[in-house]
Amino acid sequence: MDKRLCGVLYCCLWYGSILSGFFFIACPMLPLLLISPPLYRKCAELLFCCWELYPTILMEVLGMKVVVSGDHIRPNDSAIMVMNHRTRVDWNFLWGAMYQACMPHILLHKLKFVLKDPIRHIPGPGWIMQMNGFLYITRRWEEDRGRLSRSLDYLVSLRANSQLLIFPEGTDLTPGSKSRSDRWAISHGKPTYTYTLHPKTTGFSYLVEHLQQADCLDAIYDLTIGYPDNVPQSEVDMLEGRLPDEVHFQIKRIPQNEIPKSEAGLRSWLEDSWRRKEKTLEQFYVDKKFPGKAWPTSKRTPLRIALVFWTLLQATMLAMLVMSPLFQLWTLSHALLFIGISIFSTGFNQLEISWYQRWRTFISKKKIA
Numbered sequence: 568m569d570k571r572l573c574g575v576l577y578c579c580l581w582y583g584s585i586l587s588g589f590f591f592i593a594c595p596m597l598p599l600l601l602i603s604p605p606l607y608r609k610c611a612e613l614l615f616c617c618w619e620l621y622p623t624i625l626m627e628v629l630g631m632k633v634v635v636s637g638d639h640i641r642p643n644d645s646a647i648m649v650m651n652h653r654t655r656v657d658w659n660f661l662w663g664a665m666y667q668a669c670m671p672h673i674l675l676h677k678l679k680f681v682l683k684d685p686i687r688h689i690p691g692p693g694w695i696m697q698m699n700g701f702l703y704i705t706r707r708w709e710e711d712r713g714r715l716s717r718s719l720d721y722l723v724s725l726r727a728n729s730q731l732l733i734f735p736e737g738t739d740l741t742p743g744s745k746s747r748s749d750r751w752a753i754s755h756g757k758p759t760y761t762y763t764l765h766p767k768t769t770g771f772s773y774l775v776e777h778l779q780q781a782d783c784l785d786a787i788y789d790l791t792i793g794y795p796d797n798v799p800q801s802e803v804d805m806l807e808g809r810l811p812d813e814v815h816f817q818i819k820r821i822p823q824n825e826i827p828k829s830e831a832g833l834r835s836w837l838e839d840s841w842r843r844k845e846k847t848l849e850q851f852y853v854d855k856k857f858p859g860k861a862w863p864t865s866k867r868t869p870l871r872i873a874l875v876f877w878t879l880l881q882a883t884m885l886a887m888l889v890m891s892p893l894f895q896l897w898t899l900s901h902a903l904l905f906i907g908i909s910i911f912s913t914g915f916n917q918l919e920i921s922w923y924q925r926w927r928t929f930i931s932k933k934k935i936a
Contacts, residue, residue: 573629574808583881604923615699616674619662620873633663636859637818640668642676645728650790652734664816677729694905697915721920723781735766762848768834789819795855817857
């Protein structure tokens with residue numbers, strides 16, 4: 568198949584699956600939040616896990632192979648995941664890695680990203696990520712610390728062992744970002760990197776310390792991503808068909824008893840990890856693979872079911888948008904609702920947390936009465 572056609576097809580089906588899932592499943596599920604926030608959170612996370620299977624099988628069908636080596640991810644771990652940010656679309660290939668890394672419990676993990684705040688405004692993806700409890704930061708630390716603290720306390724209160732993915736570099740690797748990273752490294756007497764940027768340690772150390780203090784951290788997962796052939800730097804590259812033939816991941820699990828307890832220790836640990844990551848990537852781009860045996864991909868049935876289900880759901884959405892005035896009103900009203908939430912609040916997930924606190928107070932009073 569023509570590469571450009573593959574790129575357009577992948578992007579359209581990917582985006583269409585998010586919109587159809589949002590309007591057909593996520594929005595009808597909203598009343599459940601009023602009744603039971605804990606139950607709503609479980610259902611929202613299950614929906615997102617089911618959706619993750621779709622981009623995984625799309626990549627395979629369109630000729631993109633995800634190769635994973637290293638440690639398995641335990642889906643019930645409460646964990647921080649750190650990964651180098653080679654391109655803007657790294658996260659898009661992570662679904663395939665999570666599918667292999669979490670086998671056989673592919674629907675039990677609770678992956679959430681720590682992302683830049685503007686992303687939550689993107690129609691469709693931004694809305695569904697808000698509903699899945701992704702954490703958004705503004706790069707104003709006083710505000711970000713409050714958001715992160717509230718979100719982490721909420722997850723701890725629900726006993727929702729989540730895997731929180733953070734890109735410590737803060738942005739993807741480009742000539743401009745590399746130049747800024749090099750200037751910073753030289754001014755601080757540190758080595759310059761070729762395959763990574765120097766990591767920012769404040770957010771990482773805060774996340775780890777907060778979960779440690781709550782006795783709710785099982786592990787850190789150190790993920791390294793590499794592209795042996797084509798490197799899609801942005802969404803435009805994907806749309807124009809500059810797709811990678813292979814994307815490689817190496818995963819290392821660091822158990823909680825090997826994780827430093829102090830802020831200084833955590834900052835040093837992350838910097839040491841990035842020095843090792845730079846050397847690993849230097850060798851990767853020579854060998855075109857990470858060391859160790861790659862895991863075989865199994866359990867094809869869930870992927871086939873996802874391919875059929877999400878494709879049919881998109882076709883149904885398009886048909887109803889053309890033929891049903893009631894569904895047109897449904898989509899318009901919910902789109903306006905989430906545009907309003909994105910503009911006039913700090914996000915759906917923060918509203919969810921506020922409601923949960925009121926709901927828990929009401930339930931406690933009811934039990935006492």
